[in-house]
Amino acid sequence: xxxxxxxxxxxxxxxxxxxxxxxxxxxxxxxxxxxxxxxxxxxxxxxxxxxxxxxxxxxxxxxxxxxxxxxxxxxxxxxxxxxxxxxxxxxxxxxxxxxxxxxxxxxxxxxxxxxxxxxxxxxxxxxxxxxxxxxxxxxxxxxxxxxxxxxxxxxxxxxxxxxxxxxxxxxxxxxxxxxxxxxxxxxxxxxxxxxxxxxxxxxxxxxxxxxxxxxxxxxxxxxxxxxxxxxxxxxxxxxxxxxxxxxxxxxxxxxxxxxxxxxxxxxxxxxxxxxxxxxxxxxxxxxxxxxxxxxxxxxxxxxxxxxxxxxxxxxxxxxxxxxxxxxxxxxxxxxxxxxxxxxxxxxxxxxxxxxxxxxxxxxxxxxxxxxxxxxxxxxxxxxxxxxxxxxxxxxxxxxxxxxxxxxxxxxxxxxxxxxxxxxxxxxxxxxxxxxxxxxxxxxxxxxxxxxxxxxxxxxxxxxxxxxxxxxxxxxxxxxxxxxxxxxxxxxxxxxxxxxxxxxxxxxxxxxxxxxxxxxxxxxxxxxxxxxxxxxxxxxxxxx
Numbered sequence: 427x428x429x430x431x432x433x434x435x436x437x438x439x440x441x442x443x444x445x446x447x448x449x450x451x452x453x454x455x456x457x458x459x460x461x462x463x464x465x466x467x468x469x470x471x472x473x474x475x476x477x478x479x480x481x482x483x484x485x486x487x488x489x490x491x492x493x494x495x496x497x498x499x500x501x502x503x504x505x506x507x508x509x510x511x512x513x514x515x516x517x518x519x520x521x522x523x524x525x526x527x528x529x530x531x532x533x534x535x536x537x538x539x540x541x542x543x544x545x546x547x548x549x550x551x552x553x554x555x556x557x558x559x560x561x562x563x564x565x566x567x568x569x570x571x572x573x574x575x576x577x578x579x580x581x582x583x584x585x586x587x588x589x590x591x592x593x594x595x596x597x598x599x600x601x602x603x604x605x606x607x608x609x610x611x612x613x614x615x616x617x618x619x620x621x622x623x624x625x626x627x628x629x630x631x632x633x634x635x636x637x638x639x640x641x642x643x644x645x646x647x648x649x650x651x652x653x654x655x656x657x658x659x660x661x662x663x664x665x666x667x668x669x670x671x672x673x674x675x676x677x678x679x680x681x682x683x684x685x686x687x688x689x690x691x692x693x694x695x696x697x698x699x700x701x702x703x704x705x706x707x708x709x710x711x712x713x714x715x716x717x718x719x720x721x722x723x724x725x726x727x728x729x730x731x732x733x734x735x736x737x738x739x740x741x742x743x744x745x746x747x748x749x750x751x752x753x754x755x756x757x758x759x760x761x762x763x764x765x766x767x768x769x770x771x772x773x774x775x776x777x778x779x780x781x782x783x784x785x786x787x788x789x790x791x792x793x794x795x796x797x798x799x800x801x802x803x804x805x806x807x808x809x810x811x812x813x814x815x816x817x818x819x820x821x822x823x824x825x826x827x828x829x830x831x832x833x834x835x836x837x838x839x840x841x842x843x844x845x846x847x848x849x850x851x852x853x854x855x856x857x858x859x860x861x862x863x864x865x866x867x868x869x870x871x872x873x874x875x876x877x878x879x880x881x882x883x884x885x886x887x888x889x890x891x892x893x894x895x896x897x898x899x900x901x902x903x904x905x906x907x908x909x910x911x912x913x914x915x916x917x918x919x920x921x922x923x924x925x926x927x928x929x930x931x932x933x934x935x936x937x938x939x940x941x942x943x944x945x946x947x948x949x950x951x952x953x954x955x956x957x958x959x960x961x962x963x964x965x966x967x968x969x
Contacts, residue, residue: 429461430457430461432458432461432462432465432467435454435455435457435458435461435462435467435468436458436467436471438454439451439454439455439458439467439468439471439472439475440471442454442475443471443474443475443478448475448476448478448479449479451471451472451475452472452475452476452479455468455469455471455472455475456468456472458471458472459472464495466492466496466499466501466502469488469489469491469492469502470489470492470501470502470505472488473485473486473488473489473492473502473505473509474505476488477505477508477509477512480759480762480763480766482509482512482513483513485505485509485512486506486509486510486513489502489505489506489509490506493506497529498529498533500526500529500530500533500537500540500541500544501544503522503523503525503526503529504522504523504526504544504545504548506522507519507520507522507523507526507548508548508551510522511551511552511801512798512801513801514797514798514799514800514801515801516552516800516801516802519552519801520549520552520554520557523545523548523549523552526541526544526545527541527542527545527561527564529541530542535568538568539565539568539569539572542561542562542564542565542568543565543574543575543578545561546558546561546562546565546578546582547578549561550578550581550582552801553752553802555582555585555586556586558582559579559582559583559586559588562575562578562579562582563579565579566579571602573598573599573602573603573606573609576595576596576598576599576602577595577596577599577606577608577609577612579595580592580595580596580599580609580612581612583595584612584616589616589617592612592616593613593616593617596609596610596612596613596616597609597613600613600628604628605628605631605632605635605636606632607632607636607642607643607645607646607649608645610625610628610629610632610645610646610649611629611645611646611648611649611652613625614629614649614650614652614653615649615652618656619652619653619656619657620656620657621657624653624656624657625649625653626650626653626654626657629646629649629650629653630650632646633646633647633650639673639676640673641673641677643669643670643673644670644673644674644677644850645670645850646670647666647667647669647670647673648666648667648670648848648850650662650663650666651663651664651666651667651670651848652848654666655848655946655949660949660950664950664953667847667848668953670850671847671858671859671860672859674850674859675859675860678856678859679856680856680857680863682857682862682863682866682867684775684776684777685776685857685866685867685870686866686870687777687780688776688777688780688818689818689870689871689873689874691777691780691781692780692783692818692821692874692877693873693874693877695780695781695783695784696783696784696821696877696881697881698881723807723808723809723831724795724796724799724803724809724810724811724827724830724831725742725748725808725809725810725811725831725833725909726757726810726811726813726816726823726830726831726832726833727739727742727810727811727812727814727833727835728813728814728815728816728817728820728832728833728834728835729814729817729834729835729836729837730814730835730837730842730846730868730871731814731846731849731851731855731858732837732842732845732846732849733814733835733836733837733842733845733891734835734837734889734891734894734895735812735814735835736812737891737894737920738812738833738835738889738894738905739752739810739812740920740921741894741902741905741917741918741920742810742905742909742917743810743920744914744916744917744919744920744922745906745911745914745916745917746914746916747806747807747808747911748806748808748809748810748911749803749804749805749806749808749809749810750809750810750812751799751802751803751804751809751810751811751812752802752812753811753812753813753814754798754799754802754803754811754812754813755798755813756794756795756798756799756802756811757791757795757811757813757816757819757822757823758813758816758819759794759798760790760791760792760794760795760798760826761783761786761791761819761822762779763790763794764786764787764790764791764794765779765782765786767790768782768785768786768787769782783819783821783822784821786822786825788822788825788826789826791822791825791826792826792827795826799811808909808911814835817834817871817874817875817878818874820832820878820882820886821878821881821882824882824885830885831887831908831909832885832886832887833886833887833889833905833908833909834875834886834887834888834889835889835890835891836888836889836890836891837890837891837892838892838944838968839868839961839966839967839968840947840954840957840958840961840968841891841943841944841945841946841947842868843861843864843865843868843947843954843957843961844946844947844950844954845943845946845947846858846864847859847861847864861954861956861957862956862957862960864957865956865957865960865961866960868961868966869960869961869964869966872964872966887904887905887908889901889904889905892944895944896944898918899918902917902918
């Protein structure tokens with residue numbers, strides 16, 4: 427029986443990676459390297475499988491073995507950059523990505539175009555948005571009629587607050603692809619729509635042409651919902667919002683009972699007061715409890731999405747002593763590593779994961795967290811981690827960092843739920859697309875946060891979004907005092923901060939505070955009535 431051909435090896439490795447069989451993918455990749463040692467496929471795909479399996483050093487070793495044979499292999503250079511970024515070697519990761527551009531320039535126009543696109547995506551992933559913009563500028567100059575590149579550049583421009591440039595790029599995309607859904611929605615989100623200036627006719631026409639129930643249709647429904655709300659046509663806005671959410675919900679698998687069971691399990695497994703002291707020591711004394719060699723001290727910002735977490739991160743990131751690191755996956759990755767270390771054969775679904783949390787080693791989680799956050803946490807001792815759903819892990823946060831600072835953003839229940847429901851999150855927050863499921867998740871979240879306050883008295887600072895908006899300075903001073911940071915005027919002028927923001931709030935945080943969103947949900951009081959009743963039945967006060 428003959429051995430598989432190279433294309434057969436590549437197909438099999440890719441198929442195994444796609445279905446999550448990383449052990450099998452690694453084994454087939456090893457066979458590919460043995461049969462075709464001079465070809466990049468076995469080395470590259472083996473490295474990808476290893477990195478996905480969180481074997482970062484092994485992933486880097488594989489791709490570097492290939493680069494020893496061919497230092498100009500563009501795909502392997504980018505994979506090396508990904509590996510080094512995962513290992514916290516940020517400077518070397520960025521240098522590897524830069525090397526891609528150097529080698530691609532000598533490889534011809536087609537190779538250069540592909541390399542620019544791939545390098546741009548890497549820099550976005552690395553939160554190097556200014557460098558990503560430079561790359562996409564080159565890419566568009568090289569391929570000025572490439573609508574996909576123009577769209578990617580527009581997204582980066584939005585992150586950087588370059589709204590006029592993003593608007594021009596989206597307009598150019600629509601010249602090339604007149605009914606492009608993302609460009610139409612992007613234009614609607616950049617500015618408040620008016621009677622004289624809106625894309626509603628174009629979006630309605632594009633929606634009529636889009637396949638029913640398709641992702642493109644969902645995109646257009648959310649864009650139209652935002653546009654009609656700007657124009658004050660709340661009935662039309664809700665109609666499109668509901669349609670868009672129904673499409674999104676139909677495309678995902680989600681079992682609300684699992685989230686409820688997870689919260690029950692966490693509450694059951696963390697039953698007692700988790701810290702001996704009722705007040706944390708000063709951050710300057712503890713550096714978060716378990717500092718690394720540079721005294722890095724995380725500030726965890728938690729809560730539901732669309733409750734002001736990005737706004738508070740922006741305020742803190744404007745302080746001279748704080749680096750805003752964005753939404754880090756580091757804590758969940760560190761917890762996953764601790765579970766794998768404790769019981770490598772028992773890692774299963776979300777509920778199995780939750781069942782193992784109470785027994786985990788806090789010191790191990792702290793070391794893993796700081797190592798995994800290294801690539802994004804900047805060169806200041808204090809840095810923010812704005813991963814909202816870290817609220818699930820407050821118990822483990824304080825086990826890992828006994829003197830941690832956790833800032834919990836709150837918002838009025840119906841305002842929060844409406845803000846979540848009106849947002850298309852793109853593959854995250856599966857609970858958000860159906861009102862009953864959203865209500866149930868909100869109820870569970872409130873139960874869990876009440877529990878954390880009970881077992882961690884005086885440790886978590888609640889900050890109400892409404893207070894940030896209507897009493898900015900006193901709320902900011904209270905926040906800074908909790909964090910042992912001196913007051914700085916720049917925190918009040920956060921909208922002037924030039925750093926990038928890669929969240930749904932990218933437009934809002936470039937503006938001074940405004941309170942128009944506080945009561946926006948009231949336009950939809952009738953439509954939200956079933957959700958309101960569900961919250962009230964659980965004992966949650968609405969007003």
